[in-house]
Amino acid sequence: MIKGKFIDNLPKVYGIYTGGFIGFIILMAIAEQMGMSAKAIGISFVVFTIAIYAIIGWLSRTLQMDAYYVAGRQVPTVFNGMATAADWMSGASFVAMAGGIYFKGYGYMALLVGWTGGYILVSTLLAPYLRKFGCYTVPDFVGTRYGGNAARLSAVLVLTVASFTYVTAQINATGTIASVALDIPFKVAVYVGLASILLCSMLGGMRAVTWTQVAQYIVLIIAYLLPVFWISSKMGAGFFPHLMLGDEVARIAELESQFGFVKNSAADLATVPKGLAGITKAHSSVNGTNWGFISLAICMMAGTASLPHVMMRYFTTPSVKSARRSVAWSLLFIFILYSTAPMLATLSKLSLIDPTLSTGIIGKSIAEVQAIDWYQNWNQANLMFVSDFNGNGTLELNEFFMGGKAVVLATPEIAGLPYVISGLVAAGGMAAAMSTADGLVLAIANALSHDLYYKIIDPKAEAAKRLIVARVLLVLIGFAGATIAAMGIQGILGSVIWAFDFAMSGLFFPLVLGVWWKRANGPGAVAGMLLGLAAGTWYLIWVRTGGAGFLGITQLTFGIVGASVSLVSMVVVSLATKAPDQATQDMIDELRIPSGKTILGKQH
Amino acid sequence: MSNKTKHWEKTRGLLFVTLAIWFVFSIGIFFFGTEMEASSFRPFGYPLSYYMTCQGSLLAFVILNFWFAGRQEKIDEEFGFTEREDS
Numbered sequence: 001m002i003k004g005k006f007i008d009n010l011p012k013v014y015g016i017y018t019g020g021f022i023g024f025i026i027l028m029a030i031a032e033q034m035g036m037s038a039k040a041i042g043i044s045f046v047v048f049t050i051a052i053y054a055i056i057g058w059l060s061r062t063l064q065m066d067a068y069y070v071a072g073r074q075v076p077t078v079f080n081g082m083a084t085a086a087d088w089m090s091g092a093s094f095v096a097m098a099g100g101i102y103f104k105g106y107g108y109m110a111l112l113v114g115w116t117g118g119y120i121l122v123s124t125l126l127a128p129y130l131r132k133f134g135c136y137t138v139p140d141f142v143g144t145r146y147g148g149n150a151a152r153l154s155a156v157l158v159l160t161v162a163s164f165t166y167v168t169a170q171i172n173a174t175g176t177i178a179s180v181a182l183d184i185p186f187k188v189a190v191y192v193g194l195a196s197i198l199l200c201s202m203l204g205g206m207r208a209v210t211w212t213q214v215a216q217y218i219v220l221i222i223a224y225l226l227p228v229f230w231i232s233s234k235m236g237a238g239f240f241p242h243l244m245l246g247d248e249v250a251r252i253a254e255l256e257s258q259f260g261f262v263k264n265s266a267a268d269l270a271t272v273p274k275g276l277a278g279i280t281k282a283h284s285s286v287n288g289t290n291w292g293f294i295s296l297a298i299c300m301m302a303g304t305a306s307l308p309h310v311m312m313r314y315f316t317t318p319s320v321k322s323a324r325r326s327v328a329w330s331l332l333f334i335f336i337l338y339s340t341a342p343m344l345a346t347l348s349k350l351s352l353i354d355p356t357l358s359t360g361i362i363g364k365s366i367a368e369v370q371a372i373d374w375y376q377n378w379n380q381a382n383l384m385f386v387s388d389f390n391g392n393g394t395l396e397l398n399e400f401f402m403g404g405k406a407v408v409l410a411t412p413e414i415a416g417l418p419y420v421i422s423g424l425v426a427a428g429g430m431a432a433a434m435s436t437a438d439g440l441v442l443a444i445a446n447a448l449s450h451d452l453y454y455k456i457i458d459p460k461a462e463a464a465k466r467l468i469v470a471r472v473l474l475v476l477i478g479f480a481g482a483t484i485a486a487m488g489i490q491g492i493l494g495s496v497i498w499a500f501d502f503a504m505s506g507l508f509f510p511l512v513l514g515v516w517w518k519r520a521n522g523p524g525a526v527a528g529m530l531l532g533l534a535a536g537t538w539y540l541i542w543v544r545t546g547g548a549g550f551l552g553i554t555q556l557t558f559g560i561v562g563a564s565v566s567l568v569s570m571v572v573v574s575l576a577t578k579a580p581d582q583a584t585q586d587m588i589d590e591l592r593i594p595s596g597k598t599i600l601g602k603q604h
Numbered sequence: 605m606s607n608k609t610k611h612w613e614k615t616r617g618l619l620f621v622t623l624a625i626w627f628v629f630s631i632g633i634f635f636f637g638t639e640m641e642a643s644s645f646r647p648f649g650y651p652l653s654y655y656m657t658c659q660g661s662l663l664a665f666v667i668l669n670f671w672f673a674g675r676q677e678k679i680d681e682e683f684g685f686t687e688r689e690d691s
Binding site: 106109110112113114116117119120121123124127128223242243244245246247252284285286290294295297298301319320321324325328329331335338339341342343465589592593594595 | 608611612615619622623626629630631634635636637638641646648649650651653654656658659661662663665666667668669670672673676677680683685686687
């Protein structure tokens with residue numbers, strides 16, 4: 001039995017949990033053999049895992065201020081790494097990224113470089129110093145470092161814009177998965193997803209989110225890796241895909257040159273359902289400009305270092321040293337999934353397009369493809385489509401269309417794995433999207449309740465009242481996010497990339513210079529945040545409405561414009577106004593050494 | 605020079621080294637996408653450009669982050685700024 005404090009027993013608790021989850025997978029596999037329907041398996045997976053998160057959320061309920069905001073600052077290094085990895089890897093990473101790589105090839109893998117390289121910036125420039133600061137939220141740091149409500153308010157504004165863009169995408173992802181797995185309409189599924197997200201975070205704040213995120217990481221990593229290793233072995237590509245797919249990658253390049261990328265006419269494309277795409281770009285070859293690749297990577301890296309839901313995970317560690325170590329662990333846990341995504345894209349693409357494989361569909365007759373079970377299922381889910389544009393009766397590469405999400409969700413079925421794996425993948429996708437949505441909703445609600453309500457509107461509010469306000473805001477923001485997600489305006493991956501650009505535009509330089517440049521002052525920071533955000537937003541709107549853009553900066557990399565404006569205006573305005581006072585200078589000196597008390601008190 | 609100033613100078617030095625390595629793997633090498641692709645050095649049979657973007661650079665970041673954490677701890681120790689545990 002488990003004795004002593006919960007924190008001391010973490011390895012045991014999560015060990016038992018992992019064993020239990022694997023046991024559940026085996027149980028489902030046996031049930032499938034005994035004739036349990038695919039639909040029932042899908043429902044069991046999603047319901048079972050959500051029930052566990054809800055139990056953890058309920059057990060972690062709290063009325064303590066520092067437990068609610070920063071999990072009591074006692075999350076051990078490695079577990080915080082896992083929680084951060086789950087917080088970080090969203091529905092976009094899990095469901096959409098392999099799809100992006102599948103369609104766009106090399107050019108899109110800039111996301112992999114950007115979303116991992118950013119952690120170097122997090123650990124060298126920011127995380128340890130913000131931990132030393134002892135803040136509850138990111139605007140808390142900005143408000144205290146630069147002084148004054150204007151700076152605090154601007155930070156809340158940027159944080160809300162970036163996180164809200166991000167969270168609608170995550171609720172959209174939970175809705176997509178819930179609607180496929182539970183077989184309910186998307187508009188209803190979005191609210192089912194929202195309810196599960198709130199179950200995890202409302203009662204226990206950061207503490208509850210931390211312990212559910214660790215549980216979600218375990219589910220999502222098993223769900224991502226297992227099918228990839230399985231498919232790879234089954235195809236005879238090798239038991240360790242990461243090191244063994246050289247021949248498969250070469251084979252795809254060979255098939256690409258054999259089939260050729262034939263462009264569809266606009267009239268033909270108009271008949272393809274919205275959101276589906278064909279393969280138009282080379283898989284492994286350099287298929288865009290170097291700058292296109294690099295600019296996307298830069299935006300994702302700077303965005304990583306500016307997104308508040310990641311940064312606030314490092315407020316929960318016991319010390320500055322453990323915050324730094326924890327960043328390294330986070331990145332390792334993230335690397336495990338990210339290095340697998342391109343392998344999944346490779347296996348998925350090869351199994352579909354290689355005519356010598358039994359699963360390959362290119363080169364088969366259209367009628368034959370339309371009779372395949374999985375094709376019918378995913379066609380119905382509006383994620384697959386074939387059309388005989390040239391009328392020769394045979395399926396060509398440019399006559400097959402697929403939704404980005406299908407790469408992860410449908411590949412196990414295409415490769416002929418048992419349905420239990422598809423159920424597992426649904427649970428994993430749900431875990432990934434929920435964990436990120438939890439972190440984001442909490443980041444917004446905490447910023448509004450702590451920085452806007454408590455620090456600016458009602459500084460005399462008592463602890464109990466503050467926590468009630470925090471929870472009410474949490475629910476309201478969740479609902480607002482779900483309502484917008486239900487409208488389904490943007491795709492998942494696109495809006496996630498935007499969120500990084502927004503965060504980078506407004507927060508990157510004000511945060512970094514707050515630690516590394518003593519001369520940076522309040523007016524400079526306000527100018528940097530507001531003008532940066534405004535410039536980025538303007539550029540996005542301009543390009544979206546048909547503007548030509550400049551320097552090859554697209555709607556996915558507008559953060560470069562925003563951040564440049566932010567840097568210049570921050571430096572110019574800072575130098576034109578008075579240097580920060582002595583007290584602030586001393587505070588920065590104190591911030592830069594790990595030992596000693598945090599700048600802000602334990603309860604503030 | 606005070607202890608704090610010296611500590612900060614060393615910290616900054618480590619920052620520059622770490623960011624220089626980071627720059628090479630995240631930005632520098634990707635200016636040479638086509639050159640890497642043409643290279644006869646093919647790790648595990650993948651084109652070098654493909655390998656770096658899906659595994660090589662990522663792995664470099666993981667190692668760099670652990671290395672950085674270790675070095676920074678040494679610097680903190682050297683100047684006596686290590687935290688007391690459970691303070």
